[in-house]
Amino acid sequence: MPPRELPQQTGARRIDRPVPLRERVYQAMQELIISRQLAPGQHLVESELAEMLGVSRQPIREALQLLNTAGWVDLQPGYGAFVHAPAPEEVDQLLAVRAVLESESARLASTLVGTEGVDRLRKLCTEGEAALDADNTEGMVSANAELHRTVTELSGNQVLMDFVAQIDSRVQWYFTPIAHVRGQESWREHAELVDAIERGDTEEAGRIMREHTERTRKAYQKQVEDGAEGTEHAEPQPQVRSRRRRTARSQ
Amino acid sequence: MPPRELPQQTGARRIDRPVPLRERVYQAMQELIISRQLAPGQHLVESELAEMLGVSRQPIREALQLLNTAGWVDLQPGYGAFVHAPAPEEVDQLLAVRAVLESESARLASTLVGTEGVDRLRKLCTEGEAALDADNTEGMVSANAELHRTVTELSGNQVLMDFVAQIDSRVQWYFTPIAHVRGQESWREHAELVDAIERGDTEEAGRIMREHTERTRKAYQKQVEDGAEGTEHAEPQPQVRSRRRRTARSQ
DNA sequence: CTTTCGTAATCTGCATACAGTATACAGACT
DNA sequence: AGTCTGTATACTGTATGCAGATTACGAAAG
Known part of the structure; x- marks a missing residue:
């Protein structure tokens, strides 16, 4: 009898190790x-x-x-x-880098995506549009994030995934108070993007994604210019920060 | 008497705080x-x-x-x-991301570089070519790294700088044992790049940098295919790593 | 001789303790 | 009153201690 292997790759991998x-x-x-x-x-x-x-x-x-x-x-x-108190230009810079990386993700995805991948993208598009119709901001934001994440995943480049993930979480933070919603327009662009990916049209996929994220960036810049109130990020913190708290510990 | 200021900005700034x-x-x-x-x-x-x-x-x-x-x-x-034991495809992925980010760096640099910046680039080109003639590998590698770093710096995007720096240090590690030297060709491309930047030719600068780094990537792939011996990166480490060392601690 | 189980050694994760440094407040001096 | 200086306090950086988990080794059983 050959040394009996453990049922390998069985569904549940590894015992759930207590999260550090x-x-x-x-x-x-x-x-x-x-x-x-x-x-x-x-x-x-x-x-x-x-x-x-x-x-x-x-x-x-x-x-x-x-x-x-x-x-x-x-x-x-x-x-x-x-x-961390993000400077306004830092947000812009993050969005610029994101635009480049996501564009490349789309390009790569278009070269090796299969029907399974396209299906997932289409499903997310549908979800997003449904959320849009239902005026469900929460669902729209999450569908949007998931779609972008999926495109990056389909690029097959793990390093790219790591970097984009890093950027995205920070971008999300900066965006949160601004309630970024480009809505309809955004989802039309998503649909076009998926089409290009399905066709394997690399240049077009890259271009669409680039313009898509650049438009998001422009929208952000505009919001900052218009109603700079309400955002209040990085309220002019004193350059030399005091380590000690001003007020003694209450209680 | 106005509160006498300490001689400000005097050469030696700040006492050297003990590095953690x-x-x-x-x-x-x-x-x-x-x-x-x-x-x-x-x-x-x-x-x-x-x-x-x-x-x-x-x-x-x-x-x-x-x-x-x-x-x-x-x-x-x-x-x-x-x-970390880098998988071969990981190196390739890193280089791919680097290509995109450095290309964007070159594009941005071309839009806002001044004469001072161009001078620095030209100086580095000269240094690199001198090192090439003198067959000075050390100097060539450092001039190369410095040139790329400078281009990124001139992009004016701090976030971009951080990310590229991260990637570069790792790429350097993977490259070290392979003694990457594309030499002459590489420095000709550098010169063209600086020309494009000086002209403010964004598209061209981005294109050249992209092709430049892509060629480096191809050179790497080729070296891996050809003489995979000698590199021996990630010598097939057992998938399940043993935590404990095999041999007891001597003495 | 091979396999299985028990035990001991080792390592990680977490908590606590101690030392050096920076800040803040108060008193002394101009 | 304003400025300087000394001292107490708070916080970070580093070291050490302890418990739980994991692995290696060896003895016992088939």
Whole structure:
């Protein structure tokens, strides 16, 4: 009898290993930042966060490292961690890079996508349009994100996926308070994009995606110019940040 | 008397604040990995590293986090850290992304470069060609890296700079053992690139950079196909890595 | 001789402790 | 009153300790 192999590749792979605390702290803090409970520029005191989340400083520190490299917080050696306050031009720069990377994703996807992939894209288009008709912002945003993610996935380039994912999460943060909705126009462009990908029309797919993301970028710029109020990102934080909090700890 | 200012902006800025240990550990380990003293796939035991570098486990752990997000090591929760073993296709993917980002850098640089910037580029071209004539590989590689870095810098997009820097350090690692030298051809292309940038010919600058990096990529692919021996990257590491070392610790 | 199970050693994850440094407040001096 | 200086306090950086999990080794059974 050959050494009996474990039923290999059986559906559920690997036992669910307890997610490291640092990951959960990372998630929690990311959400706190996105929801503005931790304001841009705010000083993050490790011991406070530890107490707030009910863990020790160690996982907090590790999470801060990750948040730092992901661009969510700025780590100033010896001074502590501060919630990243995105400069307006930084958002624009992020969108510019995203435009390039997503365009390339579309190009690559068009060269090797199969019917299965196209089906998934079409399904997401349908979902998005349905959400549009139903005036369901939540669903529209998620369908949009999922569509873009899928295109990147279909590019077959793992590195590209990683980078785009990084950018997207930050872009989403900056966008959130602006409620970015280009709606109808956007979904028409998505449909065209999927068509081009299905035809294997590389140049066209790349062009459409590029213009699509560039239009999003323009829309952002416009919103910033128009109603700069309400956004209030990076409210002119004092250049030299005080490490210590102004008010003594209440309680 | 106005409050007497300290002689401001005087040559030596700021006292050198002690660089955090984690940064130095990061640097040290990066070099150990690049120099192959830490082999791809190797299990990195925190306590061993701590002893080797003469610090405690804490800064080691923090450095490992950073190395992980930068793609130098793989962190498997509960199992430990392993030196990243780049798959051949991963190198190709990195080069593909680099091609896109550097092409965009060149496009942007062409739209806003001044004479000062062009001068710097020309100087680097001269240096590179001199190194080429002198058969000085070291100098050629560094001039090449510096030129590409400068183009990215001239793009005026900080985000772009960060991403390209990330990619470049990894690409350099993968390339090192292959001694990438496209030499003459490469520097001719550089010169053309700088010309296009100076003319402000955006399309041409982007095209040249794209073809330039794509050629580098092709050269890499070819080297891999031809003499796959000698490179030996990622010598077929067992898929399931053993955490524990085979041999007991000597002594 | 091969396979299986138990035990011990090792390593990671997390918590806590300690030291050095920066900030803030208060008193002294001009 | 304004400015400077000394001291207390808070926070970061680093080290150490402990518990749970995982692996390697060896003895026992087939």
